[in-house]
Amino acid sequence: MPDGSLGFSPAPRGNPTGTPLPGVRKGRGALSNPANRYERSVRDPFDDGWSTLEAALADLPPLATTLTRDNARRALSWNDSPDLGFDRSINPYRGCEHGCIYCYARPTHAWLGLSPGLDFETRLVFKPEVAAILERELRRPGYVARPIALGSNTDPYQPVERTLKLTRQVLEVLDRFNHPVTIVTKSAGVLRDLDILGRMAQRNLVHVCLSITTLDDRLARVMEPRAAAPTRRLAAVRALAEAGIPVGVLAAPMIPGVNDAEMERILGAARDAGATRAAYVLLRLPLEIAEMFEGWLHAHFPERAAKVLKLIRETRGGGMYDSRFGTRQVGTGAYAETIAQRFALALRRHGFEQAGQNNRLDCASFAPPRDTALEPEQLALF
Template sequence: MPDGLDLSAEMLVPRKGRGAISNPAVRFEGTARDSFDDGWGTLADLADLPPLPTPLIRETARSALAWNESPDIGFDRSINPYRGCEHGCVYCYARPSHAYVGYSPGLDFETKLLFKPDLPALLEKELSRPGYVAKPVALGANTDPYQPVERSLAITRQVLEVLERFGHPVTIVTKSAGVLRDLDILRRMAARNLAHVCLSVTTLDSGLARRMEPRAASPLRRLQAMQVLAQAGVPVGVLAAPMIPGLNDAELERILSESCKAGATRAGYVLLRLPLEIRQLFEEWAQAHFPDRAARILALVRETRGGKAYDSRFGVRQTGTGAYADMLARRFQVAAARLGLGGTNARSQPLDCSQFAVPAGAKAEQRQLELL
């Protein structure tokens, strides 16, 4: 899509309760579809369409643990109970991964959800393998482990039960106050220095949050969740992410301050990332919701990415480059230091890996041989 944002207004019709405006073609397919107005006003009629349903699709997982070697991520393994996320955050960096299963990173990502009911059993099997070495595992690194469907499926809770039995450390990042459902497990694990939780807060403006993250918990509910977690003895942090130049970045200091008041003791931030299809999705969203400043927002984004929409290089993809990005980084450093907030990186907040052990009740063929 050209940088001039020459999008037709008729094509930018938000769907109620959804973040993405469109459903881009799956990039691995040989054909593509494009919407156009045929002169009969058919695209304008989209505004009257009913809300999109959210079908659930069972996925047979091949493994529980996903591994990465990224030098700018503070963990080397993660667990993702779901593919796709009903929160509908328009900027979500996980959207392009939906193409791997044949669905669009657009509306499909937030309406066609894949769930993995066999994940807890697979996890127990993998943790029981001889030679497994425990390090903190990130729960929900790709999509939110506490999105609405978790209320009924409870796969995340079952995963936490396995991790607790094995004495395995875990870190959680979520936008949902639903994490409080598992406060009993998290309190016990935190008492053993096996768990910490980060709440992602993008904005304190409920109206803006409703547009960017239509089905995520309100900013106030996230702050309240921080407070409950902290009071229960669960180490809690805030991730101000993503910071979007010209849209929500002015809120950075206030987000950190309010989170600190709620009990957060650590903080991090990430600059908006627009890889692959996310660029189109975000441009459409900005034009639909903020037509008066969409061009300015995208220009600032390019300013922090060396003139491009995205720079994927390790070391700069999370924070950007240039004067604007440097200023944002400095603002974060000053605010975090003033508030006494440490880093969210697992390496800077070490959890105890020495307690890991295959429980006696595990099947003999799945657990490590004990030294006699």
């Protein structure tokens, strides 16, 4: 299906009038804070007939971000999903301030008794001891190194990282242990750690991927209100490549009828900036996200909401989501197949590396450094 064939611009402009949209909080993506799926009772706003609800939602004040300590006992999370290219990951944060309405990690906030809506992007949980815990896990007898995915659930360089620096602490451990790591982020903040990443790149221990969903700054502000602007992400790609750090681009998610027409331009711009690898993921709407996304779509793009939802269902077997392994990342049906074909063609056209080409990080050099903290105890044995 050719770009723009749906009868509207492939780069939507959001709310053209500039007037506040009901329920929209400045700098936030979700329009509501629905109860999580484990709640026994649900509370919905109800208009009493005097239009007080509409007035109350017309111009809401900004929501502050709050932080809660997570006394986690483990740093690494393990998975055996055939859809993922890694078996272990680490996330210094739960929740993400970037506010991407489509984020597949939103439902995980229910495990904390919080909402996948505004709670997910305003009530963050951080792991202050994550680096120390990680070090203990890497020292366990029998541990075998494989690439760790940093930020597989929430962005490791979201705004709060500027002050807490937990991601940097994790990288410092991995650098000392010669442990390979992959990073996915939407933030130019990754450039802060060029010193560590540069050292690791010289030993083939790191690969960084910038997620770029659109080249339109206005659309990005609607889709990802607190993430770096597309131009800054492309600048980060260029800076990483110039520093000798392997870098790729993730065009994800591709939302049918919203940003998917930009896929080739995103890949081309990233390749020009120095990206050598690329991937894409079709929009995923598991659990509570489907209803939240639909409300967001009707609020920001009412003229095209019905068409977009129709296309989404075409790629998910008539539903809003298909969780089956092998299909949940790329969808099914004619429209999904067209996106896959366009992506493959763009890879060849722009000269990206094919899957499996020179993308294996060094796992054989893993070596836990000497634990000097234990030396006094060990010497006392003699």
